[in-house]
Amino acid sequence: MASTEVLGLSVTETTNSQIMLAKRDRHELDRFIRTNKKFILTQAYKTCKRFVSESDDEYSIALIAFSEAVESYDESKGSFNAFAALVIKRRLIDYIKSESRHRFETPVDTETLDGELGDDEEEVSPVALEVSQRLVERGEIGGRVTVKDEISALSEELARFGFGFMDIAESTPKAAKTKESCRKVIRLICGNPEMVSDMKRTGMLPGKRIKEFIKLPPKVLERHRKYIISAVLIISGDYPKLADYMQDITRND
DSSP states (O other): OOEEEETTEEEEOOOHHHHHHHHHOHHHHHHHHHHTHHHHHHHHHHHHTSOOOTTSHHHHHHHHHHHHHHHHOOGGGOOHHHHHHHHHHHHHHHHHHHHHHHHTTOOOOHHHHTTOOOGGGTTOOOOIIIIIOOOOOOOOSTTOOOHHHHHHHHHHHHHTTTOOGGGHHHHOOOSHHHHHHHHHHHHHHHTOHHHHHHHHHHTSOOHHHHHHHOOOOTTHHHHTHHHHHHHHHHHHTTOHHHHGGGHHHHSOO
16 A cells, blocks of 8 residues: 655555455445544545544544445546545535535525535435435534434444444435435335334334335335435434435425
8 A cells, every 4th residue: 555645644545455345344444444544534624624633523524425435436436545535525515514504594405415526426325415414513502412412322223223324325325216216215104103113113124014105126125225214213213413414305395
């Protein structure tokens, strides 16, 4: 692995073999993220124009964006480090804009929810989607729940379903048709308290009942199970900050 200097910090260039390994193995992904912690912090610093520590919400966004970059990267996107830096930058910019919109009570930009990042990032999943980036408040007033608190609580719920918060990226639909199918499933479950209860009790999606109401392409529920479960838990649970980023799913057309 080669190293370059960015803002005086040594940043390790990654190889395709490392990335492919991180894609396949959750433990390797965790190790890969730890190895690149300095790179992630550096990109956060460059975008935010100030020092960012691991306790900041901006670091949480950058961390999730880096994981997303791993999941969606291929050689056609050029250097992984350059691609990851761009994903981190765009996600942090989305966060900064969302704070400003919330502060002045202006409407949510639904194009941001769809993950529209431009041609260079066409294949980047919108994961952190819909779950990680609407950090509307820093929660610095005493006693106020922060987005980190919500992510922590959500992670405990997700563990009962056999996966973690960082696993959502790989399950997030990219194609517009699949997104719409998943949206219909999420709205169906959330609109039926009994289905929500069954899902939480069994740790499984109520597949048979879903298919009674919605005609689905094969394997949609299997491939996007984690995404659907996460969205249902957020919308039906006590996660106001994370739920704010799910308006594209919950709105009535």
